[in-house]
Amino acid sequence: MAAYIIATLTVHDAETYHKYVEAAPPIVARYGGKYLTRGAPTEVLEGEPLNERLVIVEFPDADSIRAMFADADYQAAAKHRHASTTSRFLLQEGIPDANNPPMNV
Secondary structure, eight states, rough: OOOEEEEEEOOOOOHHHHHHHHHHHHHHHTTTTTEEEEEEOHHHHSSSSSEEEEEEEEEEEEHHHHHHOOOOOEEEHHHHHHHHHEEEEEEEESSSSSSSSSOOO
16 A cells, blocks of 8 residues: 655755755655655645645555665665754555545544
8 A cells, every 4th residue: 555755844954955855866766656746835725834845755655665764875865854954754654445534533
């Protein structure tokens, strides 16, 4: 089942962050990841403004995401992100039936 990385980032050092932006895509692709959005403008329809950069990446499954995060190449690239941003990376699994989502409240 598909799984997603949903990330929000506040970039403090664009030059260092750019090193991560250059290094990450081939590693993401190696694990079957596909960027759905990567820093495009957002429009808040309800709630508080989103001032962070938003990134959503689709993967074949949650294990692919976990394997990518454990990959030595990704860890080396992530050091640039850690040095240049304040970020939050979430893993969210897809649902088997989008027309009948579970009510996990």
